[in-house]
Amino acid sequence: MPDRNPVVDLANISTRLMAGETADHALKATVVFGPGEVQDEEGEHRFTVVATRAFLKVKPEGMTTCLGSELGNDDGLVVAKEKKTVKTSVGVEGTVGAELDLAVADGVPIKPTLAGSAKGAYSAEREFTQERSLPAVKYRGSEMWELCEPSENGKERKPLNRPLIGGRVLLELEADTASNRRTAHSQLSVYQRDLDFKGGWLNCLSRNQKKLFGILAAKTLTKEPALYSGTVVLASSEVGDGDA
Amino acid sequence: MPEGFLQDHFDAGFFGAADQAFTDGTTNITKLARRLAFDPKRDFRYADLTGVDFSESDIRGWDFTGADLRGAHGIGVKMDDDPLIDGADVEGSLFALRAERRALLLRHPELRPEVNRRASMYWSDAALWTDDQLRKSGPVTLEKAALVRAVFSLMTVPDSRAAMVPFMGRALAGKREYHDFLMHLFASDGVSGHVGRNAVMQLSQNFRDEPGAFGVLKRIALDVRHDGILRRWALEGVLASCFFSDAVTDIMQASVELNEDGRRAFVGAFAQRFGKEAHEAVKSASGKYLDLPLRLTYDKAMKLAEGSLSREKREYGWRDAPPAFSDKRAEGKKGRAQVIVEHLERLQEAGLPITFASDIALLFQTDEKRPETQKRDEDRRNTGGVILQDLTAQSG
Numbered sequence: 079m080p081d082r083n084p085v086v087d088l089a090n091i092s093t094r095l096m097a098g099e100t101a102d103h104a105l106k107a108t109v110v111f112g113p114g115e116v117q118d119e120e121g122e123h124r125f126t127v128v129a130t131r132a133f134l135k136v137k138p139e140g141m142t143t144c145l146g147s148e149l150g151n152d153d154g155l156v157v158a159k160e161k162k163t164v165k166t167s168v169g170v171e172g173t174v175g176a177e178l179d180l181a182v183a184d185g186v187p188i189k190p191t192l193a194g195s196a197k198g199a200y201s202a203e204r205e206f207t208q209e210r211s212l213p214a215v216k217y218r219g220s221e222m223w224e225l226c227e228p229s230e231n232g233k234e235r236k237p238l239n240r241p242l243i244g245g246r247v248l249l250e251l252e253a254d255t256a257s258n259r260r261t262a263h264s265q266l267s268v269y270q271r272d273l274d275f276k277g278g279w280l281n282c283l284s285r286n287q288k289k290l291f292g293i294l295a296a297k298t299l300t301k302e303p304a305l306y307s308g309t310v311v312l313a314s315s316e317v318g319d320g321d322a
Numbered sequence: 323m324p325e326g327f328l329q330d331h332f333d334a335g336f337f338g339a340a341d342q343a344f345t346d347g348t349t350n351i352t353k354l355a356r357r358l359a360f361d362p363k364r365d366f367r368y369a370d371l372t373g374v375d376f377s378e379s380d381i382r383g384w385d386f387t388g389a390d391l392r393g394a395h396g397i398g399v400k401m402d403d404d405p406l407i408d409g410a411d412v413e414g415s416l417f418a419l420r421a422e423r424r425a426l427l428l429r430h431p432e433l434r435p436e437v438n439r440r441a442s443m444y445w446s447d448a449a450l451w452t453d454d455q456l457r458k459s460g461p462v463t464l465e466k467a468a469l470v471r472a473v474f475s476l477m478t479v480p481d482s483r484a485a486m487v488p489f490m491g492r493a494l495a496g497k498r499e500y501h502d503f504l505m506h507l508f509a510s511d512g513v514s515g516h517v518g519r520n521a522v523m524q525l526s527q528n529f530r531d532e533p534g535a536f537g538v539l540k541r542i543a544l545d546v547r548h549d550g551i552l553r554r555w556a557l558e559g560v561l562a563s564c565f566f567s568d569a570v571t572d573i574m575q576a577s578v579e580l581n582e583d584g585r586r587a588f589v590g591a592f593a594q595r596f597g598k599e600a601h602e603a604v605k606s607a608s609g610k611y612l613d614l615p616l617r618l619t620y621d622k623a624m625k626l627a628e629g630s631l632s633r634e635k636r637e638y639g640w641r642d643a644p645p646a647f648s649d650k651r652a653e654g655k656k657g658r659a660q661v662i663v664e665h666l667e668r669l670q671e672a673g674l675p676i677t678f679a680s681d682i683a684l685l686f687q688t689d690e691k692r693p694e695t696q697k698r699d700e701d702r703r704n705t706g707g708v709i710l711q712d713l714t715a716q717s718g
Binding site: 298 | 325326327328329330331332334336337339343344347349350351354355358360364365366368369370371373374375387388389390
């Protein structure tokens with residue numbers, strides 16, 4: 079079965095079912111994202127679309143997922159490391175003073191004064207570096223992966239604009255002996271809220287208009303707009319063991 | 323589903339529908355959704371609705387499941403008591419107080435009957451109960467405060483809600499709670515009455531850097547149906563907000579509807595973004611900001627320079643402070659006028675609606691041809707002694 083990529087410039091997927099190392103089959107995938115551009119015939123309306131987060135869902139048929147084989151646990155997927163250095167210092171400062179008074183009899187008062195002080199300071203500096211992996215591909219369970227560029231502040235998402243997964247094994251599958259048809263259906267989808275629309279023409283619209291334009295565009299991208307429910311399937315792929 | 327490009331999905335019909343919906347500049351969400359034939363039960367699920375203005379919309383029955391509603395706001399919004407916002411991001415939005423109530427009742431389902439019962443209280447009972455919860459019956463615990471907020475968010479009778487407001491301060495311990503309460507208040511009750519006025523002032527002074535609050539302030543400032551004082555407070559918040567840049571186009575479009583003070587304050591805030599010198603350049607001889615629409619003549623530019631020089635002398639002359647303009651030319655009156663005009667030209671390029679009279683070019687000519695009015699004034703000043711002598715001679 080061929081890969082189906084109706085918006086190949088925005089996102090496309092390609093999967094292959096191979097013989098697995100530890101199981102019967104291994105599903106390999108490549109997902110590529112980029113900005114998609116749209117303009118009307120007159121060139122008056124022009125805008126670009128990028129996805130900021132997508133979900134990849136795999137549905138095996140006639141096969142069972144080998145638990146623990148899902149992509150997302152290995153270090154190979156680490157695309158960025160956040161380094162945080164924390165410095166702490168401890169300081170102690172003290173002063174010690176002494177005074178001596180002497181008075182001698184025989185009417186001669188002698189009052190020598192002895193004063194002294196000592197100052198001591200101690201400080202220690204500790205430094206430790208904390209490293210945190212920020213993967214772009216996160217396994218979310220139930221054969222589903224979240225694809226999202228790591229962001230520094232954790233709030234604003236960056237656009238997806240590069241190949242991800244890169245032909246790695248998504249998961250390994252054991253064949254069900256009772257079934258004679260073995261396929262793996264993969265679907266790449268986004269929520270409307272994760273599509274970012276930009277363009278000079280859109281700047282002429284108010285915020286409310288821009289937001290509703292985004293929904294209108296997402297509906298247009300849906301195969302059946304009447305069934306639209308906030309999710310857009312960007313690409314899908316189906317492979318069977320006969321294709322291997 | 324054939325392999326293709328994004329472009330292939332957008333035909334002339336798509337752009338036609340968009341143009342038709344947006345052409346008259348309507349921003350009302352209900353109207354726009356109707357024009358675009360959206361199904362409110364499906365099309366707003368998982369939608370990006372950050373900072374959307376729901377003012378005067380009817381969003382009852384709309385499904386916002388999983389939507390991004392951060393900073394969504396509105397004045398006078400018809401909405402469900404229990405909106406469909408499962409999994410939605412509602413931080414700082416008009417839904418935040420309702421979402422908090424939902425979370426509270428999920429944690430403590432035993433409170434549900436009480437919240438429902440209290441929410442339909444008569445106004446006097448509402449006032450007494452709130453006072454009792456937050457003042458008389460011992461210290462205000464987090465649970466008590468959350469309960470009062472939950473009842474308030476479910477209360478449908480405006481009079482009862484208004485009766486609770488004076489006591490609500492104790493139930494709003496943190497800034498976030500206060501903000502969400504105000505957003506709820508604007509959405510439910512608009513800006514009418516004493517409560518509305520206080521709410522606008524609070525928003526303008528304390529929450530203008532929150533996206534939702536900024537949206538409400540902008541809406542009030544530019545809506546001619548609201549009274550002048552309210553609009554002025556709101557405009558002050560807009561002009562001082564970190565989101566001011568987002569409102570520049572809207573304010574300029576609506577500048578004819580602003581009063582003189584509002585227009586002048588806008589010019590000051592606009593110039594401030596371009597630095598200290600630009601800010602000084604938009605000050606009139608009297609020290610006020612210039613008014614819009616501004617037409618700058620040679621005489622006017624010289625007066626601005628004169629005012630600026632005397633202000634500088636008055637304000638900084640006695641201490642060792644840097645001059646208002648770093649340009650050496652600004653030490654003299656004509657040079658300062660030139661520098662001011664150059665700053666105003668830059669502001670004009672940035673979008674401030676300033677027009678320059680043709681005689682402004684004379685400022686930059688080396689062989690100065692002064693305008694007739696100034697020439698006459700100066701001649702009169704210079705020949706004053708001669709005229710006085712003539713008059714003395716005549717009378718003699």
